[in-house]
Amino acid sequence: MSEDTSGRAGPFPRPVAPTLPGSAPPAERHPAAADRPDPADLYAALDLGTNSCRMLIAQPKGNQLHVVDSFSKSVQLGQGLEVSGRLGRASMARAVGALKICRKKLDKHRVERMRLVATEACRRATNAAEFIALVKRDTGLELEIIQPEEEARLAVVSCAPLVSTRTEQLLVVDIGGGSTELVWIDLSRVPRPDRPRAIMRLHQGFDHEDTIFPRAKVVDWISIPLGVATLKDMYRDVADDGARFALMSWYFEEQLAEFSPYVDAADQAREGFQIIGTSGTVTTVAASHLGLRRYDRNKVDGLRMTSDQIDSVISQYLALGPEGRRRDPRIGRDRQTLIMSGSAILQALLRAWPTDRLSVADRGLREGLLYAQMSRDGVLEE
Numbered sequence: 001m002s003e004d005t006s007g008r009a010g011p012f013p014r015p016v017a018p019t020l021p022g023s024a025p026p027a028e029r030h031p032a033a034a035d036r037p038d039p040a041d042l043y044a045a046l047d048l049g050t051n052s053c054r055m056l057i058a059q060p061k062g063n064q065l066h067v068v069d070s071f072s073k074s075v076q077l078g079q080g081l082e083v084s085g086r087l088g089r090a091s092m093a094r095a096v097g098a099l100k101i102c103r104k105k106l107d108k109h110r111v112e113r114m115r116l117v118a119t120e121a122c123r124r125a126t127n128a129a130e131f132i133a134l135v136k137r138d139t140g141l142e143l144e145i146i147q148p149e150e151e152a153r154l155a156v157v158s159c160a161p162l163v164s165t166r167t168e169q170l171l172v173v174d175i176g177g178g179s180t181e182l183v184w185i186d187l188s189r190v191p192r193p194d195r196p197r198a199i200m201r202l203h204q205g206f207d208h209e210d211t212i213f214p215r216a217k218v219v220d221w222i223s224i225p226l227g228v229a230t231l232k233d234m235y236r237d238v239a240d241d242g243a244r245f246a247l248m249s250w251y252f253e254e255q256l257a258e259f260s261p262y263v264d265a266a267d268q269a270r271e272g273f274q275i276i277g278t279s280g281t282v283t284t285v286a287a288s289h290l291g292l293r294r295y296d297r298n299k300v301d302g303l304r305m306t307s308d309q310i311d312s313v314i315s316q317y318l319a320l321g322p323e324g325r326r327r328d329p330r331i332g333r334d335r336q337t338l339i340m341s342g343s344a345i346l347q348a349l350l351r352a353w354p355t356d357r358l359s360v361a362d363r364g365l366r367e368g369l370l371y372a373q374m375s376r377d378g379v380l381e382e
Contacts, residue, residue: 037068037109041379044114045369046102048143050078050121050177050229051338052280053098056366057109060379065370069105073098074334078121078178082233087125092134099139106141113377115369117146120178120225148223152181153202154368159276160199162302162359165192168272170199170216171261171353174364175279175345177229177338180252182349184261186217188272203372220260226252228281232341241321241340248344253351262352275353278361280335281342286360288313288330295332301362307350310358314343 037059046055057069075094077087106114122128122145132143155174163170168188174181183206190198191214198216206218226234231248238244256262286300289309317325317339326336350358374380 037066039110039112042068042109042111042113043370043373044106044111044116045366045373046099046114046116046141047365047369048075048077048095048099048116048118048122049365050081050119050179050227051076052177053077053095053102054366055102055105056370057105057111058370060374063380065367065374065380069109071098071102071105073101076229078229080233081121081125081178082230085125086127087121087131092131095131096135096138099135099141103139103141113373115373116141116143117365117369118143119146119151119365120148120176120227120230123148124178124225148179148181149206149221151176151179151365152183152221152223153206154365154372155181155278156183156185156368157200157203157371158363158365158367159278159359159361160196162276162361163187163196163199164274164357164359165195166272167195167274167357169274171273171275173275173277173279173282173349175277175281175342176227178225178227179230180224180227180345181221182224182256182259183221184219184259186219190214190216200371200375203368203375222256222259224252224255226255226345228279228338228342228345231344232338235341242318245318245340245344248341249348249351252345253348256348256352273353273355274357274359275349275355276359276361277346277349278364279342281339281346282360283362284331284335284339285310285313285343285346288316288328291330293329297362300360303360304356305358305360306356307354307358310346310350314347317343 041059042057044055044057051074053073053075055071056067058065058067075098077091077095079091080088122131128145135141135143156172159172170185170187172183187195187198194214198214201213202216206221231252235244235248238247283300286303286305287295289305290299292299320328325331325339331339
């Protein structure tokens with residue numbers, strides 16, 4: 001098993017390694033005052049999703065970004081959303097508690113430039129405005145609910161360094177807690193050395209034309225309102241573990257029918273085709289494949305896996321059953337109840353587009369938000 005290093009020298013580096021749910025967080029470093037970054041150089045990105053609250057604070061360094069601080073916590077904001085259509089009181093309280101920690105970190109580093117976004121749970125909840133007002137009142141933070149296209153675009157941008165210069169057709173998949181974004185990109189007209197950078201320029205918009213640089217063409221994109229948390233809730237009444245997994249996977253594949261490349265899927269799995277998967281599901285499957293009892297981002301991010309290797313890991317999960325998965329140290333406590341719904345989505349995608357070039361991305365919306373802010377301000381070198 002080798003790692004895909006095709007894009008690691010590119011303009012978007014590895015950010016700080018997140019902690020696998022269930023493992024001990026790294027000790028917080030307190031640099032000497034003289035070593036602290038200038039607050040004027042700092043940017044923050046916060047992603048409040050259906051399942052997790054995540055934040056990065058970083059500064060530009062040449063054509064890279066340097067992570068100064070980070071935060072990640074499972075808050076299960078979307079718990080019960082499928083049934084009630086509303087965010088529950090306990091869910092909102094958990095999210096506000098996590099956001100208070102984020103506020104302390106932002107104040108500690110005196111960050112002024114930031115984007116704080118919420119995604120699918122808040123897009124769907126009928127009481128989202130009430131929740132946004134609650135967050136503002138209790139934390140002083142102003143959350144912005146972003147639309148699916150921007151969420152998809154920023155996830156794509158974050159994965160640019162993992163794009164092989166040999167890739168002509170690219171599928172980026174972001175499996176979230178409440179939605180899954182798929183973006184199909186045609187790179188065949190972009191000179192090979194420019195392909196990762198062409199992906200990064202998509203932060204300007206999927207249809208942005210005001211550029212002298214070679215363009216990556218977005219053939220189609222879709223945001224499916226099913227993620228690991230919402231899909232799990234839909235089939236929670238199915239008692240049999242294997243039957244529940246099969247139903248989730250086939251139901252998700254049915255939702256791909258509106259994605260135009262799905263119609264031509266049989267013709268797409270050829271040389272020059274690459275899938276990049278970014279999500280806790282994909283990184284957990286990769287860590288399980290490597291047998292990591294303690295998560296190591298340096299071994300996971302950029303790892304290339306085959307369909308057979310992914311199927312093998314999912315088969316192991318099924319054989320373990322719910323109790324075995326709870327005891328499996330490779331999965332992590334917060335991921336154990338969600339790994340099968342995520343695996344069902346992943347297996348459905350690999351049925352449609354079988355490939356031996358799935359690249360695992362331990363990066364996503366936060367990194368895309370940071371890159372877009374820094375690029376807009378012109379503080380990253382080309």
